[in-house]
Amino acid sequence: MSFFKLLEKHFVIVFLLAIAIGFSFPKLGAFSFITPFMFALAIFLASLKVDFRLFIKHLKDYKYFVKKFFIIKIIAPLLVFFITSLVAPQFALAGLLIIALPSGMSNIIFSDIFKGNNALTLLFTVSTHLLSPIMIPFLVFLVSFQTIGFDYIGMFFSLTGIVLAPVILAYLVKKKFEANVGKFAGHLSGINILLIAGIVVIIIAQNSGKLTDFYSFLWQLGYAAIVYFILSLFGFFVARKESRENKIAISLSTYHTNTILGLFIASTYFSLEVVSVIIAAEFVADGYQAVYKMLLDKNILK
Numbered sequence: 249m250s251f252f253k254l255l256e257k258h259f260v261i262v263f264l265l266a267i268a269i270g271f272s273f274p275k276l277g278a279f280s281f282i283t284p285f286m287f288a289l290a291i292f293l294a295s296l297k298v299d300f301r302l303f304i305k306h307l308k309d310y311k312y313f314v315k316k317f318f319i320i321k322i323i324a325p326l327l328v329f330f331i332t333s334l335v336a337p338q339f340a341l342a343g344l345l346i347i348a349l350p351s352g353m354s355n356i357i358f359s360d361i362f363k364g365n366n367a368l369t370l371l372f373t374v375s376t377h378l379l380s381p382i383m384i385p386f387l388v389f390l391v392s393f394q395t396i397g398f399d400y401i402g403m404f405f406s407l408t409g410i411v412l413a414p415v416i417l418a419y420l421v422k423k424k425f426e427a428n429v430g431k432f433a434g435h436l437s438g439i440n441i442l443l444i445a446g447i448v449v450i451i452i453a454q455n456s457g458k459l460t461d462f463y464s465f466l467w468q469l470g471y472a473a474i475v476y477f478i479l480s481l482f483g484f485f486v487a488r489k490e491s492r493e494n495k496i497a498i499s500l501s502t503y504h505t506n507t508i509l510g511l512f513i514a515s516t517y518f519s520l521e522v523v524s525v526i527i528a529a530e531f532v533a534d535g536y537q538a539v540y541k542m543l544l545d546k547n548i549l550k
Contacts, residue, residue, distance in 0.1 A: 273453055295419070296422055306367050314385045345513065347503075349506050351377075352373070355369050364500060366495060373503035386412065480500075
């Protein structure tokens with residue numbers, strides 16, 4: 249088994265090791281200036297594996313997409329925000345950000361494992377990344393424009409640079425050099441795991457000295473787990489009249505978001521409290537995938 253395949257197989261271990269290194273070597277936080285470039289590269293490499301022809305084909309059914317996008321990327325984040333505001337207001341903004349983030353780049357892999365509709369999952373993964381420079385600043389402004397100082401324009405251009413531009417570049421490169429890209433496709437996920445681990449190390453190191461309240465972090469872990477569970481059920485409810493494959497695709501696209509991007513956004517634009525909740529969400533994210541698989545296998549979700 250190649251080195252890159254080993255990284256894919258043991259992703260959780262690599263991620264936990266990255267967190268441990270970040271906490272152990274806080275001086276690595278000094279390299280935070282390179283994280284935007286690392287993230288842009290990770291998005292570019294992940295996008296090279298996207299079948300853009302399939303994406304465009306499914307995008308033609310725009311009425312279906314717009315309806316589902318509105319529910320899972322506008323209604324769902326706002327519901328999380330307002331419900332959390334009633335019971336745990338200190339988590340509300342972080343809760344909105346977790347769900348408003350674009351669908352995870354690894355969702356197409358999980359969709360295949362869970363026997364979901366891969367094409368539909370792909371549509372939401374790509375489109376939510378393309379629209380994130382507009383939607384995330386809009387939602388944050390909608391719920392907090394009177395309460396926090398926030399650089400909405402800066403966030404828009406930042407997301408455009410690290411998300412939108414790499415996706416467009418990947419499309420152009422793949423269109424021009426598709427045969428050559430195919431030769432390296434098997435290594436791209438492993439390279440991305442190294443990049444993501446590096447980003448996690450730097451962001452954790454940058455904030456490690458501030459995350460001193462272990463008791464509060466346990467509450468944040470619990471909050472993230474509850475949000476993931478409820479949103480996975482919500483996704484099934486949204487697609488309740490559709491096939492099981494579509495239900496899985498919609499559910500996965502609703503709850504499993506790009507929390508690595510969330511870490512970058514939170515550490516750049518938000519308070520430490522939001523950063524720590526996103527870190528907790530990243531802890532929970534991969535573990536919940538195992539729980540979600542169990543719920544599917546036992547037909548608790550059907």
